[in-house]
Amino acid sequence: MKVYGVNISPNVRKVLAALEIKGLEYEQISVLPATKTPEFLAISPRGFIPAFGDGDFHISDSSIIIEYIEVMHPDTPLIPSNPQDRAKSRWLEEYAGSVLFPGCAAVFEETVIKPNFFKQKTDDARVATALNETLPAALDYLEGQAPENGFFFGNNIGLADISVVSPIINAEFAKFRIDEARWPKMAALVKRIKAHPAFAKLLKEEEKTIMGIISGELVAS
């Protein structure tokens, strides 16, 4: 199996985490976001990362890729089998992707990627909106959904957990921290998810990429 993308992308991280949790072998191929070469568009029709290959079969969209991996490799399930939990898991994934992701990506892009990698000025207003509006609203909602212990659907980590923590990791690279007094269940859940061996392994690699960007070693060509 091949995963196309960069390891510090929230949606690429989702797929890598799913593969690591399931203990599956894969190859990661570095492709920057918004790559529109004919070769990559043949694999990912909208140029999105992550894209995924399994032999001759290619597909993109992290949610679709992970469901495919789950169907092909059902051991260590990541998606609940109960129909209502299954739907709630997809809803949490959808919410994380469409609400949490834009807030976290704004903070990460403006304060890590733009000044260091692209040598561009930070849009302070965009950061302020994310920190003061988007992220608090998302965390308020998720605090009401988060479990006291374990993970969203019991004692085992799953796709909902992966999906929620993945964009937050990018905000944390940008020095954002979840206020433990305001969102105690979410703060504890994110810690538990990041402590999982699959995430610990991925984050060790990602920190090298982040350090390369912050040190100025990695810049846009």
Place this chain on the structure above:
Amino acid sequence: MKVYGVNISPNVRKVLAALEIKGLEYEQISVLPATKTPEFLAISPRGFIPAFGDGDFHISDSSIIIEYIEVMHPDTPLIPSNPQDRAKSRWLEEYAGSVLFPGCAAVFEETVIKPNFFKQKTDDARVATALNETLPAALDYLEGQAPENGFFFGNNIGLADISVVSPIINAEFAKFRIDEARWPKMAALVKRIKAHPAFAKLLKEEEKTIMGIISGELVAS
């Protein structure tokens, strides 16, 4: 089962079509887009339509709702069981929702809803972008995916077909027509899907809503 929304919304239509094709009983409850009352937000946390209820269980997002219906009522399957076709079906649904939908919605909102229902001026530039750029690009891509005969995944209508035709129906309410010379497979596929008894039944009801809007009988309160 209850479906909350208006029947001329592309994503509500997806859910109604899935229920009709499966021959399931349901109740449709009229809720306008972007309804943010506390009662509705308890059912649909982002205020989106369609929302869906099955007893005490509520969920929103048309894709998630239809997967739930499919799991609970597997007869007359709408999602392929083969893992690769399953992933491709979700990709077509995702593509329809994120590329085709915005183009079709722009044409429909600007030329049907805004002037008639909201008594607002049409944004001609938005319509031109949709007609000259968004929709041709989407139809070019889909023409390469569409089957010569039958439906996307064989002889039976499925979720990919429902998802692709549903936004196009709104563009057609706004007098858009797929150019048969340029996109022959898509033009023929849309005709076959609309001729399915489930769509024929839904469209008969929808035409009453559209006529109410165009005649000026239905206006924003």
